[in-house]
Amino acid sequence: EAGVAQSPRYKIIEKRQSVAFWCNPISGHATLYWYQQILGQGPKLLIQFQNNGVVDDSQLPKDRFSAERLKGVDSTLKIQPAKLEDSAVYLCASSLNGGALDTQYFGPGTRLTVL
């Protein structure tokens, strides 16, 4: 079974530039998550989708971050404009239906460096 796919794997940009990340979840998984993991910290949830609807985006900095999952399958996360503190690994994860006992499967992440 194919895992969660993410691209690009690495991205280096200058502050105030824009960047977009793509995620394709495991086939059949209704729930998709985007996390931000800063070096030395655990992943922090940015946004959770159930099919193409947003379940939780309370920790998404909406002035600069946006995400969509238009057809309920793959998703994009955008940062515009980027700040130095956005340097982190952006992890996408998916689970079958978002239940409390569901296992979340993570993609390899996109490592973002903002200069």
Place this chain on the structure above:
Amino acid sequence: RKEVEQDPGPFNVPEGATVAFNCTYSNSASQSFFWYRQDCRKEPKLLMSVYSSGNEDGRFTAQLNRASQYISLLIRDSKLSDSATYLCVVNIIGDMRFGAGTRLTVKP
């Protein structure tokens, strides 16, 4: 107070040692509990779920104490391949909250 707190370590242990990690959580509404493992520059992967009665998977034993809001992970007979960061994860009404992780290095 952080929602999920872990001793950051690092724990440096010899092969064959037994090592225990602790984790506390602040929200009594937490529904489910997990340990994830994260290798250096890799994504987190589920190690095991944690059940109220405690559960064991080979050399790994997880315990949950809801009254004290405390979770533990015990690793027996440590292997070199156990070297990783261990993340305590708490599901709070559908949201997964991760601890910062405890780093383990197993040495020959």
